[in-house]
Amino acid sequence: MSVRVRYAPSPTGLQHIGGVRTALFNYFFARSSGGTFILRIEDTDRERYDPRALQDIYDTFDWLGIRWDEGPRVGGPYGPYFQSERTALYQKHAEKLVQIERGYYCFCTPERLEKLREEQAKRKEPIGYDRHCRNLSLEEAERRKRAGEPYVVRLKIPLEGTTTFHDRLIGTVVHANKDINPDPVLLKSDGYPTYHLANVVDDHLMQITHILRAQEWIPSCPLHVLIYQAFGWEPPEYCHLPMVMGSDGHKLSKRHGSTSLIEFRNAGYVPEAIINYISLLGWSYDDSRQLFTKEELEKLFTLDKLNKAPAVFDYKKLEWFNGVYIRERDKETLKKELIPFLQRDGILSNPITEEEDRKLTACIPLIQERLKFLTDASQWIRFLFQDLLPYPVEALVPKKGSREEARKTLETLLSTMDQWFPKDPHQSEEFLRTLSESLNIKLGNLLMPLRVAITGSSVSPPLMESIQILGREETMKRIQRAIQLLSE
Ligand code: GLU
Ligand code: ZN
Secondary structure: OOOEEEEOOOOOOOOEHHHHHHHHHHHHHHHHOOOEEEEOEOOOOOOOOOHHHHHHHHHHHHHHOOOOOEEOOOEOOOOOOEHHHOHHHHHHHHHHHHHOOOEEEEOOOHHHHHHHHHHHHHOOOOOOOOOOOOOOOHHHHHHHHHOOOOOEEEEOOOOOOEEEEEEOOOEEEEEEHHHOOOOOEEEOOOOOEOHHHHHHHHHHHOOOOEEEEEHHHHHHHHHHHHHHHHHOOOOOEEEEEOOEEOOOOOEOOHHHOOOEHHHHHHOOOOHHHHHHHHHOOOEOOOOOOOOOOHHHHHHHOOHHHEOOOOEEOOHHHHHHHHHHHHHHOOHHHHHHHHHHHHHHOOOOOOOOOHHHHHHHHHHHHHHHHHOOOHHHHHHHHHHHHOOOOOOOHHHHOOOOOOHHHHHHHHHHHHHOHHHHOOOOHHHHHHHHHHHHHHHOOOHHHHHHHHHHHHHOOOOOOOHHHHHHHHOHHHHHHHHHHHHHHHHO
16 A cells, blocks of 8 residues: 555644645655655634735745645645635534444533533532433434524543554554544534544545654543444554653643744854754654755655654754855855845845846855854845945954054055956955065064955955956945045
């Protein structure tokens, strides 16, 4: 039987690390086993439904370059893939359970249930349904239903015995049926299914073979298995994925830092780094290999290499991956990726002009090695596109030097500009070295005032290359301005 797996997000919030990890593992498992990856939108909770969350699902996976074989936008033989469009199916299935007496209609009013809860609380008993309607005859129930009484459909949880499920990672789990929430609602009075019914019916109808999902769903498993059994169906193979923790050993959450993908994207992470790092949260290929492209994971991923132990999300590690992938980028791709960030920071126009485009192309080789994030580019190259922000005059003066010396240095540089203004940065460096020797100052002390005059900072991309990009006229102006500053 060929593998069919699904990612089944509820569009109630933004895609975060945990969800994306689930999606990636399902996706890679499908790819590496020649199976099918399905996206199913679990949107039956209409109160928590948020259209932005649906858009975020599309945006996130488009950005990561992850495509589903069946699901929204692409369709497939088991659609529709939005649960909200499948309510008739759930109703039919709930009905069926009632007919075979594995489920029953319950007519209890919200008032009765509220009172029941209050009494249970008063008596310090566990809160739960008292199975009041479980023994209504089917005839009687049908009659009341036809008469228009509102009803829900509940599952008959066996009163005795145990329910067992097997999880590939966790092993066999046995649950006493008497400990399971008595007779949960499967179909609500508005005709919408509860999460459990829709989830099980769809996994069955869509012929899902493996369920890879977060461990928070383990407590629902016995109930799900009972629903499969009630229908006479075989449950898929379960594999609940290891938890993802922050560095403090608590479940990863906002307290630890960014968790939603859109935040990482806006902070200048590249998709390759995210995919690579997230794939190592609870999975490893061997003890040493860390770098994997998406294409490699599509071949190498296996469930056997999942770890039982919780994974720790290490922000520093992700940063490191990001730097690795940025440095590996081909220049043209990197340029394209940087443009929106540079526009966001007001450094480039939108659309980008030809002149800016030419300059930016020249900048890429100067900064690529220095970028940890796509967002870093602005700080490195702003001086090439905009007037300098005011800098303190002392910044122009080398340690143990005086303003007067710095001024003289810059004046010499200005007057010899014809000889060093870069045609070829190496030749200029040669010239400046000789010049510093003849002036009897260190090369560093010659270059430092020049660097600050040109870039506004003592840290910058390679100076001669930058000057070349900046152009002769602007270079002259900046040196003159610095001289003026030093003379005030
Ligand atoms: N809709 C559920 C969620 O958002 C899916 C759980 C499952 O994968 O079975 O997590
Ligand atoms: Zn009832």
